[in-house]
Amino acid sequence: MNSAGASALSQGCAGCEVCGLVVRLPVPAGAASCPRCGERLHGRRPASIERTWALTIAALLLYIPANLLPVMTTNTPLGAVSDTIMQGVVELWSPTSWPLAIVVFVASVTIPLGKLIALAYLLLTVQRGSVRSNEQRVRLYRLLKFIGRWSMLDVFVDTFVVALIQLQPLMWVEPGAGVIYFAAVVVVTMVAVNSFDPRLIWDLPQQEKQAHG
Amino acid sequence: MAGEGVPAAATAATASAAGGTLLACPDCDLLQRLPPLPLHHAACCARCRAPLCRHKPDSLERTLALALAAAILLLIANLVPMLGLSVAGREAFTTVLGGVIAMWREGSQVVAMLVLFAAVIAPALEIGCLLLVVLAVRRPPAPHWVATLLHGYEFVREWSMIEIMLLGVLVALIKIAELATVIPGLALFVLGSLVFLLAAMAAAFDPRVAWQRIEWAAGGAAGGAEAMR
Ligand SMILES: [Zn+2]
Numbered sequence: 509m510n511s512a513g514a515s516a517l518s519q520g521c522a523g524c525e526v527c528g529l530v531v532r533l534p535v536p537a538g539a540a541s542c543p544r545c546g547e548r549l550h551g552r553r554p555a556s557i558e559r560t561w562a563l564t565i566a567a568l569l570l571y572i573p574a575n576l577l578p579v580m581t582t583n584t585p586l587g588a589v590s591d592t593i594m595q596g597v598v599e600l601w602s603p604t605s606w607p608l609a610i611v612v613f614v615a616s617v618t619i620p621l622g623k624l625i626a627l628a629y630l631l632l633t634v635q636r637g638s639v640r641s642n643e644q645r646v647r648l649y650r651l652l653k654f655i656g657r658w659s660m661l662d663v664f665v666d667t668f669v670v671a672l673i674q675l676q677p678l679m680w681v682e683p684g685a686g687v688i689y690f691a692a693v694v695v696v697t698m699v700a701v702n703s704f705d706p707r708l709i710w711d712l713p714q715q716e717k718q719a720h721g
Numbered sequence: 722m723a724g725e726g727v728p729a730a731a732t733a734a735t736a737s738a739a740g741g742t743l744l745a746c747p748d749c750d751l752l753q754r755l756p757p758l759p760l761h762h763a764a765c766c767a768r769c770r771a772p773l774c775r776h777k778p779d780s781l782e783r784t785l786a787l788a789l790a791a792a793i794l795l796l797i798a799n800l801v802p803m804l805g806l807s808v809a810g811r812e813a814f815t816t817v818l819g820g821v822i823a824m825w826r827e828g829s830q831v832v833a834m835l836v837l838f839a840a841v842i843a844p845a846l847e848i849g850c851l852l853l854v855v856l857a858v859r860r861p862p863a864p865h866w867v868a869t870l871l872h873g874y875e876f877v878r879e880w881s882m883i884e885i886m887l888l889g890v891l892v893a894l895i896k897i898a899e900l901a902t903v904i905p906g907l908a909l910f911v912l913g914s915l916v917f918l919l920a921a922m923a924a925a926f927d928p929r930v931a932w933q934r935i936e937w938a939a940g941g942a943a944g945g946a947e948a949m950r
Contacts (some may be wrong), residue, residue, distance in 0.1 A: 512816075513768075514751075514752055515745075515749070515750040515751060515752065516745035516750050516751075516752045517750055519752055521745070521752070521949055522745065523744060523745025523746070523747065523750070525747065526868075526872050526875070527868070527871075527890065527926075527928075527932045528744055528746050528747075528929070528932065529932075529948055530743045530744060530752070530948070530949045531947065531948050531949065532947050532948075532949055541938070542938065543937055543938060543947065543948050544932065544935070544937050544938060544948065545868045545871075545872065545932070545935075545938060546865070546868065546938030547872065559944075575724070575789055583880065596896075599896070600892070600895070600896060605895045608891070608892050608895055611888070611892070612892055642749075642769070643768075643770070646748050646749060646769045646771070647769075647770075649748070649779070650748070650771070651729070651887075651912050657879065657880075657882060657885060658885055659888075660839060660882055660885050661885055661888055661889050661892070663832060663835065663836065663889070664836065664840070664882075664885060664886045664888075664889025664890065664893075665889045665892045665893050665896070666832075666834050667820045667821070667824050667832065667833075667893075668804065668815070668820050668889060668890050668893035668894075668898055669893045669897060670820075670824055670827055670898055671815045671820040671822075671823035671824070672804060672806045672813065672815055672893070672903075673806070673897065673900070674813065674823065675806075675809075675811060675813070675902075677810060678808075678809065679900070680825050682828070683824060683827050683828065683829040687829055687832050688735050688829060688831050691831070691832050691835050695835070698879070701862055706747075706748045706749070707747075707749060707750040708767070709749070710749045710751075710768075711750075712749060
């Protein structure tokens with residue numbers, strides 16, 4: 509078989525996304541499963557663009573309450589103080605702990621927002637059938653997959669601050685409503701990145717029309 | 722570690738004569754033949770440079786040893802105290818599960834479940850699945866349920882977040898340090914070692930070796946799909 513420089517789909521086959529086996533797709537495109545691992549086979553993930561758009565927009569909406577609502581409330585006999593994510597970063601800023609403040613800022617603010625912008629960029633360029641800077645775009649996708657999970661950092665910070673500071677009636681910390689939204693942003697963006705099919709980046713516009721299911 | 726990236730298609734001509742494996746790049750779908758890899762070398766996609774595979778000597782034995790060690794460390798890490806707090810003559814200790822329970826009690830049940838999954842259940846499944854897979858494929862052909870486990874392992878790996886939790890604990894520790902004296906517990910050091918052990922375990926495991934030893938699902942009868950060699 510001579511297939512140098514061709515995508516698997518253009519040759520009528522697909523690499524199984526679970527076990528990697530290259531399988532010839534049935535000619536009238538229909539449901540097929542991998543003969544080795546039994547998983548459903550797709551030339552491209554079905555409705556990848558629509559699904560990724562929906563998840564990206566959902567994450568963007570969740571991002572607003574995640575940043576506006578407090579993630580924790582510190583109670584003392586003198587009263588209660590609530591902190592949002594950004595206020596938590598500011599509080600962490602001190603002559604000794606500023607590197608950690610930067611880490612938390614990057615993980616909690618920059619990465620989620622950057623992920624949403626990058627996903628929108630990838631989706632728009634794929635929808636336009638762009639053939640430029642494919643290598644940079646697939647590298648961006650791999651970066652998103654790699655760093656996305658680090659946004660969970662603030663969820664763990666809040667959890668262990670809450671767990672340790674339970675010194676009633678002196679001082680105790682409660683989680684705020686913002687944590688749930690923030691955790692949801694992280695989970696939804698991770699699912700969004702996974703639902704995007706990076707192979708779409710390389711498809712030529714005319715190839716899409718004859719694509720197998 | 723010392724491996725250099727060898728573009729898979731660069732040697733495609735010689736490889737097809739020698740019967741290399743046919744594969745499609747997961748990131749760009751480029752069809753290419755992978756030559757048998759020299760010792761300690763890695764192959765990457767000729768078009769998009771995605772890492773395709775790496776030659777991992779004694780993959781199954783090394784994975785088994787590392788997974789066993791990781792299982793023991795994970796057990797210890799969840800049984801002993803992780804962080805202590807001393808303020809005004811009162812001491813309070815918490816474990817990883819203590820954090821989950823506190824979050825649950827304070828009204829964030831959803832977040833508590835997420836932390837439980839990412840910090841305890843997913844790492845346990847990650848180690849457990851891999852242990853069973855490595856043990857089951859020692860005598861090929863392994864039954865088909867091993868394929869399900871291997872699939873589960875790939876999924877759970879992304880949600881296993883011990884290294885992120887550890888950084889989170891460090892930040893929490895510094896936040897609290899201005900209010901009270903913080904006492905690092907044994908679990909903190911065990912979790913630190915576990916991060917490296919989990920990374921080594923994932924690096925030692927070669928899924929291609931495992932797939933080659935697992936019984937096929939359908940024997941090619943599934944909706945006209947047939948394997949290509
Ligand atoms: Zn590629």
